[in-house]
Amino acid sequence: MSFVVKECQLLDYGPHPTFAGRYTGMVRVKIEETFLGSDSAYPLDLKVRAEAGADWSPAQVRQALLVHAAQQLNRLKARLADTSDIAAE
Numbered sequence: 001m002s003f004v005v006k007e008c009q010l011l012d013y014g015p016h017p018t019f020a021g022r023y024t025g026m027v028r029v030k031i032e033e034t035f036l037g038s039d040s041a042y043p044l045d046l047k048v049r050a051e052a053g054a055d056w057s058p059a060q061v062r063q064a065l066l067v068h069a070a071q072q073l074n075r076l077k078a079r080l081a082d083t084s085d086i087a088a089e
Contacts, residue, residue: 003033003080005073006041010062016049023061024049027069046072 013025027048032041050064 003031003077006030006032008066008069010065011045013048013062013065021052021054022049023052023065025065027066029069029073048072 007028007030009028011026011028013023016022016024025048027046029044029046030041031044032039046069048065048068050061050068052061052064056064
């Protein structure tokens, strides 16, 4: 199984209601996947969060949220790569 990220979009974000300096948001990722010879494309919505300094600009906050989404996708890709080499006996 393999997938390719085709598009990544920050849908919305804002300050966390109770934790000062933390921002939360939602990132939509469009993925194309090949599984058992079948191709499919679908969106995946990821909840993201980031700790931000008081002097951060909105662009820095958005970048930190997108970095968190990329980290989640890298963990998913690594987990899928580890299990695909296991043979049933």
